[in-house]
Amino acid sequence: MNFNFINMQPYSNPQYFIYLLLALVPIIVGLYYGKRLKTYEAIFSLLFLFLIFDGDHWQEGVNLILYLVYEFIITFAYLRYRTKKGSPNKSWIFNLAVILAILPLTAVKILIQMPKGTVPFVVGFLGISYITFKNVQVIMETRDGVIKEIDPGTYARFLLFFPTISSxxxxxxxxxxxxxxxxxxxxxxxxxxxxxxxxxxxxxxxKFILGWFFGTYLLPKISIAGLATGNAVGGLKLSWWVVAYMYVYTMYLFFDFAGYSLFAVAISYFMGIHTPMNFNKPFISKNIKDFWNRWHMTLSFWFRDYIYMRFTFFAMKKKLIKNRIRLSQVSYLLLFLIMGFWHGLTWYYIVYGLYHATAIIINDYWLRFKRKHKDKIPSNRFTQWFAIFLTFQVVCLGMLIFSGYLSQLWFGWK
Incomplete structure (x- = not known):
């Protein structure tokens, strides 16, 4: 079966949905009559996974298979250790399991930064980050005793759940x-x-209307105009086109990614799986912390639960930082630095992480000051709308950093 006449990457074009919805019909009929056709669901998912990694992407498919075998060995070896009677809960074994689980993703992030042609083989595959996050989550919850048994078949379907595998x-x-x-x-x-x-x-x-308008139609025009005009300040070309790029890129990123996430949730619901939502009106956030509770929520909550909270508890237990305010600040810096490195080993991703860590730390200072002087600081409709407006500006500036556009404007940063 060869579908190479269309792009079979997930949710890439409207025609793709015709094949997807036709394949969903037996699942929909089965669930309507109260039956989950698990065998058909497995075949359906494997077929569309095969189409993702068909043709020129076959090496990524091989990497996915090898990765799954590797992660299964780590997860079930650690599960057996934790559930074996009389086995001590040694932290170094847990740490080793987490490090080994993250190791393939770390290697991929490093190798893809190598000069083109340096690495003689294809590294990684579509969705490696999100499968890794799922696997690490299971190892951590196994350590906590929340997960006491794992069904291999269900676990494989969880990791390879087709609607959400890529992003x-x-x-x-x-x-x-x-x-x-x-x-x-x-x-x-x-x-x-x-x-x-x-x-x-x-x-x-x-995705296909608003995302196209901002990303395909407007953004290239604004980008070219920004690169062609403006005054150089410290080697950086500045003009109103840069401001326009900042807002348009933010809109493009939101509508494109939120559209993709809505597709993933929609297909999940067709399959009777309530995949959580990823966005909740992020541009009405009243502060930057509120924004991260609304933007890419499943990733934000994953980083919060499995990095921020765990590092905070560890530091408190070991009394590394006694002052709780300083501890939260260090935790925020660690959290967003890791998030920046996860996006890529590029300077603007790291700066983006530091930028948001700094923004949240400043926001915490403001909230503490506001609570202390609540009788003197007005709170009304105007202040609430101003908070939303200010937060939106902070978010858009962060997106400009994230876009890498400044590296094109800044001579020498390519």
């Missing part, structure tokens, strides 16, 4: 298993279908 949203194993182990009632599934259709059409509006 999330990031689900949690226990939540996924709860949905996967049973079929919803007819009333529940009719609600799921209603939400799936709504999210599907909203995704089309976001």
């Amino acid at each position: 999330g949203p990031i689900d949690r194993y226990r939540r996924f298993k709860q949905d996967f182990d049973k079929a919803p009632s007819r009333e529940q599934y009719l609600d799921d279908l209603q939400m799936a259709v709504r999210y599907l059409f909203q995704g089309f509006l976001y």
